[in-house]
Amino acid sequence: FFHFFLCRPIIHMEAVNQTHDLEFLLLGFSEKLEQEMPLFGLFLGIYMVTIVGNVLIMLAIVSDSQLHTPMYFFLSNLSFVDLCLVSTTVPKLLGNILIHRKAIPYAGCLAQMYFFMVFTCMDNLLLTIMAYDRFVAICHPLYYVSIMSPQLCSLLVLLSWTVSLLISLLHSIMATRLSFCKDHDIPHFFCDLSQVLKLSCSDTFINNILMYFATSLLGVVPLTGILFSYTKICSSILRVQSPGGKYKAFSTCGSHLCVVSLFYGTVFGVYLSSSTAHSSWKNSITSVMYAVITPMLNPFIYSLRNKDIKVALRRLVSRSTSS
Template identity: 65%
Template sequence: MESGNQTHASEFLLLGFSAKPEIQFMLFGLFLCIYLVALTGNLLIILIIFSDSHLHVPMYFFLFNLSFADICFISTTVPKMLLNIHTQRKVITFAGCLGQTFFFFVFGCVDNLFLTVMAYDRFVAICHPLHYSVIMNPQLCGLLALASWCISVMGSLLETLTLMRLSFCTNMEIPHFFCDLPEVLKLACSDTFINNLVVYVVTVVLGIFPFSGILFSYSQIFSSILRISSTRGKYKAFSTCGSHLSVVSLFYGTGFGVYLSSAATSTSMMSLVASVMYTIVTPMLNPFIYSLRNRDMKGALSRLLGRVLPLSNRPVTRHS
């Protein structure tokens, strides 16, 4: 790396959390457990949906994609963080940082868009139940899934390519456990106006608009539920979107918490904790929310276990 006030970056230092060895050991165990639970839970969701024909409907098709995106999302940051803690080497190359930034935005945006699509699916199911099968046909579901992935890739590619034009100061320390784009931009010595403009545009298009769509969908859903006369009918209608509403609240609650905490305080530790909730804890909790709050998922899990356990308990026949 060149010396001086400005250079083309070859590597960054991810400062992460505390440098104390005993705390590092605890953090490694904690995040490893969270990562394994997240992988297991989301893979189980994917397996259940794939193996049970009762769940081959639009809602669970989108949940299948959401669980896959959650696996990729948490895998973008946690393995590198665990490696850095284990080796006590905090270096990440510039190419590695670009790659991490790209995939972080891809899977984060995919999460966001699929939550929006799932809100639309619940809106059609509750507000237009008689036309649900016609509106949410397989062609539309496939198109919505493909569009979500393509839009996320294009938006993330735009943010990453503009990052490549920057020159950086000699201070290459990122006070985070991954290459968080706002923190990376703070290290740039060249003009970041274009980068910030792209960030704002992508945030509005892939963040604010989808969130507004979710709010609109649920305003219509709640309005339809309130018009139902029976209490049992209201409960049944609300229970069909309870799991999704819980995931939406968790995703956006922790996501907004990152930016509100960053704006309210300059303490890097507060920003780190908020980011952990958003990038690590949320993908871990999503499978629990869908499995514990959803009767269809619990029924499918019981059927799956019913097929697997008898096979494992079946006595082995020996031939003489």
């Protein structure tokens, strides 16, 4: 009895002191060497396409004065966040495959977890702001300029960054109080908060409550706002008499609706698969869809369905080739 209670704090102190030299192992997708190089080529190609696509979108919006509107201001911010999101996870994955070493330091794991939460939260909030922008443009076109002023647009983006940084910082601070014992294997290709909590030998009740509360708040409230905006948008479009007017109204929000469906569809797929299936490989694949594939597809969705972006990209390419 006395031996049990005397040994408990010693074990806990050893676990806390080991965090400075602690390393996690990101198991990734495959443990077979012959499959690693095809995975390296696949993710390297996805990463390069994502960088080029999002950088081109940002350069086209910045260089074309006709695109200096609230909708494209939010789109440029979304491209920047997508670029940062994919850069948080893929370079580490590529490095691990290249050097055949899957370890990540404790501090590096916390940093990756923090920035991944920041940019995922920003993606979510920016999509909500863009839905509100389309709601004002279609339902209240006469007041659009006065409502969506440059001051309000900047304030909405600044508020989104503030919320994302604070919530992610709170999660990271709560994670630093955890101690880890023997199992350091993360069945994922990046440091995910839920996976890190499963490895802890500390009491994670508060961490789990905070994670579920933040996920519910940042999932339900923005999604409700998006659904409300598009309900009003659809009702306004149906009242338009001319077919040309309906098509123009639908085309202005079609790209955003595709991005919203892709983002929330893949995110819900991750959480539904993690709650129903126990395969870590399936969870990693579904996580790739919203953490890697979605940032790659967003520039193509906006450039292929948006005439103004196409024109701006042609001007950008012509200027660069002529210079």
